[in-house]
Amino acid sequence: MSEISETLHERGRYATRTRERIAAVLRDERRYLTPHAVHELLLSRGASISLSTVYRTLELLVGLGIAAARSDEHGQNAYVFCTVQHHHHAVCRSCGRVEEVRCGPLERFARDLRNDQGFEMEDHAIELYGRCADCTQR
Ligand SMILES: [Zn+2]
Ligand SMILES: [Zn+2]
Ligand SMILES: [Zn+2]
Known part of the structure; x- marks a missing residue:
């Protein structure tokens, strides 16, 4: 609280x-x-x-x-x-649980994109869907 x-x-x-x-x-x-x-x-x-x-x-x-x-x-x-830090949501399709995930690899992707295609990424919105650890074990 x-x-x-x-x-x-x-x-x-x-x-x-x-x-x-x-x-x-x-x-x-x-x-x-x-x-x-x-x-x-x-x-x-x-x-x-x-x-x-x-x-x-x-x-x-x-x-x-x-x-x-x-x-x-x-x-x-x-x-x-949502916590304050930048993150994305991994949504479990089975139980609906939402986990926050950091987007470290995306920074590398943005750098490659700039180098390879000259595209300057300013923002992004990503949501991941799958099954959480609990649901995978069932
Ligand atoms: Zn969030
Ligand atoms: Zn789940
Ligand atoms: Zn991100």
């Missing part, structure tokens, strides 16, 4: 209890959750936070880099917790 409030403070936002609780749900679950699913989990934890507050706060957390969003085929957004 303190780690989350520190991040909120660093980013110039007052760490309200509501923001902390919503960020904590995402951090504990480690999978993409819809605002409805976050809302359900908050209720099960005894927090009475309105669904509209959940929607607003999730967008705020994305803006602060504490969460990432993606939209499914129905245009419904889902959210996942």
